[in-house]
Amino acid sequence: DIQMTQSPSSVSASVGDRVTITCRASQGISSWLAWYQQKPGKAPELLIYAASNLQTGVPSRFSGSGSGTDFTLTISSLQPEDFATYYCQQANSFPLAFGGGTKVEIK
Amino acid sequence: EVQLVESGGGLVKPGRSLRLSCTASGFTFGDYDMNWFRQAPGKGLEWVGVIRGKAYGETTEYAASVKGRFIISRDDSKSIAYLQMNSLKTEDTAVYYCTREAVGAQLDWGQGTLVTVSS
Numbered sequence: 001d002i003q004m005t006q007s008p009s010s011v012s013a014s015v016g017d018r019v020t021i022t023c024r025a026s027q028g029i030s031s032w033l034a035w036y037q038q039k040p041g042k043a044p045e046l047l048i049y050a051a052s053n054l055q056t057g058v059p060s061r062f063s064g065s066g067s068g069t070d071f072t073l074t075i076s077s078l079q080p081e082d083f084a085t086y087y088c089q090q091a092n093s094f095p096l097a098f099g100g101g102t103k104v105e106i107k
Numbered sequence: 108e109v110q111l112v113e114s115g116g117g118l119v120k121p122g123r124s125l126r127l128s129c130t131a132s133g134f135t136f137g138d139y140d141m142n143w144f145r146q147a148p149g150k151g152l153e154w155v156g157v158i159r160g161k162a163y164g165e166t167t168e169y170a171a172s173v174k175g176r177f178i179i180s181r182d183d184s185k186s187i188a189y190l191q192m193n194s195l196k197t198e199d200t201a202v203y204y205c206t207r208e209a210v211g212a213q214l215d216w217g218q219g220t221l222v223t224v225s226s
Contacts, residue, residue: 043204049212089152095170
């Protein structure tokens with residue numbers, strides 16, 4: 001099974017900051033990686049698919065990069081509505097697996 | 108507009124069964140793989156299983172933690188996916204979500220339904 005390791009587990013940041021979250025797969029997954037945002041009490045929402053493709057309707061301040069084992073989600077200028085938990089998910093093989101999540105908190 | 112609505116959650120005793128439904132609208136249901144995920148209170152996301160679309164024979168895959176106990180099925184005529192959960196354990200307590208998948212990503216999520224397994 002493929003393990004996904006996300007870092008950091010939490011980050012404190014201010015509005016306007018650039019935030020970078022990394023996700024590492026235990027083996028190569030090509031570009032089969034997605035990123036989700038989850039707010040408390042709500043279902044996750046897709047941000048990025050295939051490692052770097054922005055889902056329709058997602059603000060352009062979100063971007064994804066990487067392939068193989070190392071991936072990055074970047075929020076270029078943090079907005080108040082971006083304070084949430086972010087998860088990566090590999091889709092290369094079953095079982096599908098998520099990273100442990102990164103909570104983005106207000107500094 | 109795509110909508111996924113889960114139903115059927117509730118409180119159930121260990122060892123009992125429960126069936127969740129995921130009613131879909133706004134897209135051609137039969138064309139898509141449908142996944143189930145869950146999230147235990149205060150924890151991260153866990154994949155439960157998938158049922159592929161008709162083009163892929165409606166085959167299924169399951170997480171090791173539920174294999175042999177849970178069964179995913181679908182009724183394309185009603186646009187509903189089901190999660191039959193048998194021999195429930197306390198560790199199955201979670202919010203259960205269904206999703207529509209494409210290009211390896213979960214495009215849409217339902218609002219979730221809470222399953223509590225407790226005596």
